[in-house]
Amino acid sequence: MNDPTTxxxxxxxxxxxxxxxxxxxxxxxxxxxxxxxPAHERVLRTERRLERAARAAIRRASEALARELPAASAPDxxxxxxxxxxxxxxxxxxAPMLMQMARDWPAWIRGHEELQRVLLxxxxxxxxxxxxxxxxEIVGNHxxxxxxxxxxxxxLHAPEAALAALPTWPVxxxxxxxxxxxxxxxxxxxxxxxxxxxxxxxxxVLDGCAAPLRGALERALAxxxxxxxxxxxxxxxxxxxxxxxxxFPESGxxxxxxxxxxLVPVAA
Amino acid sequence: xxxxxxxxxGCIHAExxxxxxxxxxxxxxxxxxxxALSLPAxxxxxxxxxxxxxxxxxxxxxxxxxxxxxxxxxxxxxGSVRPLRAARVMTVETYVTLLVRTTGLPRDAAIDLLExxxxxxxxxxxxxxxxxxxxxRYVIWATTDALDRDIHGSVPLxxxxxxxxxxxxxxxxxxxxxxxxxxxxxxxxxMRRPTVADAGKYPYYRPHPDAADAFGxxxxxxCRPCDYPDHDHxxxxxxxxxxxxxxxxxxxxxxxx
Numbered sequence: 001m002n003d004p005t006t007x008x009x010x011x012x013x014x015x016x017x018x019x020x021x022x023x024x025x026x027x028x029x030x031x032x033x034x035x036x037x038p039a040h041e042r043v044l045r046t047e048r049r050l051e052r053a054a055r056a057a058i059r060r061a062s063e064a065l066a067r068e069l070p071a072a073s074a075p076d077x078x079x080x081x082x083x084x085x086x087x088x089x090x091x092x093x094x095a096p097m098l099m100q101m102a103r104d105w106p107a108w109i110r111g112h113e114e115l116q117r118v119l120l121x122x123x124x125x126x127x128x129x130x131x132x133x134x135x136x137e138i139v140g141n142h143x144x145x146x147x148x149x150x151x152x153x154x155x156l157h158a159p160e161a162a163l164a165a166l167p168t169w170p171v172x173x174x175x176x177x178x179x180x181x182x183x184x185x186x187x188x189x190x191x192x193x194x195x196x197x198x199x200x201x202x203x204x205v206l207d208g209c210a211a212p213l214r215g216a217l218e219r220a221l222a223x224x225x226x227x228x229x230x231x232x233x234x235x236x237x238x239x240x241x242x243x244x245x246x247x248f249p250e251s252g253x254x255x256x257x258x259x260x261x262x263l264v265p266v267a268a
Numbered sequence: 269x270x271x272x273x274x275x276x277x278g279c280i281h282a283e284x285x286x287x288x289x290x291x292x293x294x295x296x297x298x299x300x301x302x303x304a305l306s307l308p309a310x311x312x313x314x315x316x317x318x319x320x321x322x323x324x325x326x327x328x329x330x331x332x333x334x335x336x337x338x339x340x341x342x343x344x345x346x347g348s349v350r351p352l353r354a355a356r357v358m359t360v361e362t363y364v365t366l367l368v369r370t371t372g373l374p375r376d377a378a379i380d381l382l383e384x385x386x387x388x389x390x391x392x393x394x395x396x397x398x399x400x401x402x403x404x405r406y407v408i409w410a411t412t413d414a415l416d417r418d419i420h421g422s423v424p425l426x427x428x429x430x431x432x433x434x435x436x437x438x439x440x441x442x443x444x445x446x447x448x449x450x451x452x453x454x455x456x457x458x459m460r461r462p463t464v465a466d467a468g469k470y471p472y473y474r475p476h477p478d479a480a481d482a483f484g485x486x487x488x489x490x491c492r493p494c495d496y497p498d499h500d501h502x503x504x505x506x507x508x509x510x511x512x513x514x515x516x517x518x519x520x521x522x523x524x525x
Contacts, residue, residue: 029293031437031471031472032437032470033359033431033436033437033444034357034362034409034410034436034437034446035407035409035467035470036358036364036404036407036408036472037358037359037407038362038365038405039363040361041359041361041362041444045444072273081365081369085365085368085375086374089375112443113417114369115369117368117369117370117372118365118368118369120372121368121372121374121375122374122375123371123374124374125374125375130295143282146372147372148371148372148373149372149373149374152372152374154295162301173396174371174396174400175372176368176398177371177393177397178371178372178373178393178397180393181373181377181393181394181397182373182377182393184393185377185381200387216393218450219391219392219393220393223391232456255366
């Protein structure tokens with residue numbers, strides 16, 4: 001396929017856009033800005049310049065390519081990774097399908113931990129509601145391997161439940177760090193007055209966590225001292241904390257994404 | 269080419285004759301100017317390309333695939349001139365994908381992580397995530413402006429200026445932010461002079477004409493406008509090495525827009 005210009009792409013029909021996207025995600029179209037940029041970056045760059053109809057066609061085409069994945073036999077793994085990042089950046093509603101893939105990994109992705117991680121991280125960003133059971137299943141099946149991503153998945157919709165789960169989870173050193181960073185981001189995205197419940201919930205689980213995780217959580221909490229706690233006032237009793245948790249079981253707050261101009265544009 | 273069988277030579281000449289549009293023509297010109305790849309390796313690369321053409325695989329993508337077997341074959345940089353500190357520039361999107369695949373942070377969280385420590389030394393846990401994350405995939409292209417200084421001292425920190433100096437794509441047109449990291453690669457990492465095989469089909473690469481130089485040199489885009497018109501864009505040292513983690517990262521990194 002020849003490399004079409006932006007103007008050409010605006011004139012392509014749905015099937016042609018699909019064919020273009022497949023080629024582009026294989027890195028066969030477009031000129032990269034740097035030598036090693038991933039293929040989806042060129043697609044995103046092109047997509048931003050297209051007319052509305054062509055952009056919509058790219059979105060539909062990306063979903064169609066995603067639907068091919070579960071039955072694929074041996075797809076190019078870099079292609080799959082780029083497709084996942086594209087689906088994530090364009091916020092395509094494919095989380096249920098990706099979750100199904102993660103429950104029963106296709107043979108071609110088994111053993112490719114980094115790609116599995118990208119797939120799971122995509123599910124988090126696609127913000128599928130009511131995914132807590134799924135993430136618990138992932139931790140149950142894979143131990144510490146994907147625990148940071150699972151934490152992020154639960155943190156999205158039920159932050160206190162995410163924290164409550166931690167003492168029972170296997171967590172390695174890197175995942176501990178990532179979980180601390182995720183908690184810090186979550187707290188940073190909240191208004192100061194809203195942080196208290198989450199801080200209380202985090203402090204509640206510290207004693208049950210292994211040292212590396214406990215340290216990471218403590219460091220995240222140290223960045224957001226609550227005035228009343230810092231001044232030595234007693235923490236609310238556990239029953240009160242439990243009551244607070246039951247009042248806000250599913251906060252629905254976003255993961256700690258900072259509301260600032262994005263470094264990487266995200267589709268509206 | 270002289271050492272190749274006549275049929276292979278014919279195949280390759282015929283194929284190259286069709287590379288007339290801008291990017292393939294540049295790749296073809298680069299191949300013609302190559303002087304850093306050893307003769308046996310270059311001959312084997314061309315022979316393999318000839319075989320690929322015979323099998324119906326054509327165009328710069330076929331060249332790119334064949335090049336994969338000849339990465340990191342340029343001369344190793346001698347210990348006496350080996351840079352202690354390297355720097356590399358990648359797009360923010362590239363670094364985000366690397367962070368996601370290593371740390372398991374969702375993409376949004378990885379973007380926030382990167383943005384939070386632009387120009388600052390990150391907190392301990394953030395540092396650990398950056399250190400665990402690879403600085404690139406397959407072949408890492410790096411530069412350095414002196415043996416123990418980083419690029420920050422010599423090149424104005426604007427994305428457009430950096431792209432002009434390093435001979436990258438046209439950031440002014442594309443608008444994507446870049447991240448510039450410096451790092452100590454570690455003494456066990458072999459550094460090599462880049463070759464056309466490392467560049468593959470990347471059309472902005474230019475082979476350094478001095479065969480005796482230990483390093484490659486970037487070729488600044490003299491014709492592009494830059495935010496720093498008074499800055500003298502001179503070619504920077506360029507070398508390649510295998511994929512490594514960010515264990516040797518020197519903070520802070522910079523995000524350039």
